[in-house]
Amino acid sequence: xxxxxxxxxxxxxxxxxxxxxxxxxxxxxxxxxxxxxxxxxxxxxxxxxxxxxxxxxxxxxxxxxxxxxxxxxxxxxxxxxxxxxxxxxxxxxxxxxxxxxxxxxxxxxxxxxxxxxxxxxxxxxxxxxxxxxxxxxxxxxxxxxxxxxxxxxxxxxxxxxxxxxxxxxxxxxxxxxxxxxxxxxxxxxxxxxxxxxxxxxxxxxxxxxxxxxxxxxxxxxxxxxxxxxxxxxxxxxxxxxxxxxxxxxxxxxxxx
Numbered sequence: 001x002x003x004x005x006x007x008x009x010x011x012x013x014x015x016x017x018x019x020x021x022x023x024x025x026x027x028x029x030x031x032x033x034x035x036x037x038x039x040x041x042x043x044x045x046x047x048x049x050x051x052x053x054x055x056x057x058x059x060x061x062x063x064x065x066x067x068x069x070x071x072x073x074x075x076x077x078x079x080x081x082x083x084x085x086x087x088x089x090x091x092x093x094x095x096x097x098x099x100x101x102x103x104x105x106x107x108x109x110x111x112x113x114x115x116x117x118x119x120x121x122x123x124x125x126x127x128x129x130x131x132x133x134x135x136x137x138x139x140x141x142x143x144x145x146x147x148x149x150x151x152x153x154x155x156x157x158x159x160x161x162x163x164x165x166x167x168x169x170x171x172x173x174x175x176x177x178x179x180x181x182x183x184x185x186x187x188x189x190x191x192x193x194x195x196x197x198x199x200x201x202x203x204x205x206x207x208x209x210x211x212x213x214x215x216x217x218x219x220x221x222x223x224x225x226x227x228x229x230x231x232x233x234x235x236x237x238x239x240x241x242x243x244x245x246x247x248x249x250x251x252x253x254x255x256x
Contacts, residue, residue, distance in 0.1 A: 001223045002028040002193070010044040016225060019242075021249040026053050026089070026222055028193070033059040034073050037080035046086045053089040053192070053222065055135065057101075062093070062108050062116035074123040082127045091192065092120055094135035095160055097144040105144030117151045131155045135192050138162075139177045146180035156219060157181050158192025163200035163209075164233045170205075170212030178216055191221035195238025202244035210251040 001024050003012040017024040027050050029038050038052070045052050060070050081088055093103040096113050103113055117134070124130055132154040138161030139146055159181075161173045174191065181189055191213065196202045213221050228235040240248065 001026070001225050004226050007038060007041055010048065012225075013050075014048070016240075016245075019245040019249065020252060022252050023048070024050055026051050026190075026220060028053045028055060028222055028224075030055045030057065032057055037077060037084060039080075039084075042084050042086065042088075046084075051087050051089060053091065053133070055094055056090065056092045058093055058103065062103050062112040065116040066112070066119045068119070071123055074120060078124045078127050081124075081130060085129060087129050087131060089131045089133050089156075089190075090124075091133045091135040091158060092117065094158070094192075095137035097139065097146060097149055098137040099142075105148075110144065110148035113149070114151055118153070121153055133158045133190065133192065135160055136177065136181065138173060139180060146177060147184050150181075150184045154187065156188040156190055157185070158190045160193040161191070162194055162224075162234065162236075162238070163196040163205050164236065166199055166201065168200050168205065170208045174212065174216075178218075188219040189216075190219040193222055193224050195224040195226075195236070196240075196244070197233070197236035197238060199233070199236065202240060203247045206240075206244055206247045207251045210248070 001013060001016055003016060005012045006027055007029065013024050013027060027041065027045050029041055029052060031054055042052055058065060058070060095101065096104045098104050099106065102108065121132060133156045134149060134151050134154050135158040136146055136149055137143065138159060159174060159177050163173055178189060196205050225239050227237040227239045230236065
């Protein structure tokens with residue numbers, strides 16, 4: 001899950017897990033340029049048998065990264081993660097098939113993006129407690145082809161997608177993107193960021209979300225448990241209500 005207070009306290013994560021009836025396994029944090037490994041969160045995650053997911057958002061262009069201009073920072077981070085000693089999932093420059101980041105389409109050609117990814121993984125050579133995850137945004141009409149963002153050597157793929165509208169379902173939100181990734185690779189897929197907005201009716205859609213993850217044999221899901229207000233359909237109150245948490249608890253208890 002993502003929980004806004006997780007950088008300073010484990011209490012919100014623990015409370016969410018207790019209400020859901022299942023211990024939280026993955027905890028996401030977002031790192032800006034030059035941000036160090038979040039040691040406090042890492043220690044809390046290790047103490048609770050959880051695994052940090054680091055979403056890195058670089059400021060340099062992909063050409064600059066490939067040329068080694070960010071190597072000093074990446075080398076420091078690699079040393080910090082190696083010293084941490086526990087497993088970490090790392091995603092870098094996420095959602096590149098979308099157009100909202102400088103590393104995304106069409107600002108950056110996919111071949112430059114793939115070359116930068118190869119360089120970053122090369123800097124981390126020998127850091128054996130990193131699982132590399134390419135995070136792909138849910139495909140949409142004007143998105144770049146998912147196949148352009150299949151990176152040789154990564155360990156898994158993440159999908160970021162939200163239930164934003166009343167008629168959203170697991171199939172309409174995730175189905176096409178899962179199929180596109182699986183047409184290119186057999187690597188595991190994680191729902192790396194999702195939320196169900198109030199407009200999408202949480203209590204109705206939670207059972208289908210859990211059932212879809214199981215039916216598609218995904219690695220799991222990360223719930224974005226934050227109220228982002230009402231700026232747009234894509235920034236809503238995703239935080240689960242008490243009623244929704246009760247439904248989530250029941251959904252997790254049923255099935256395999």
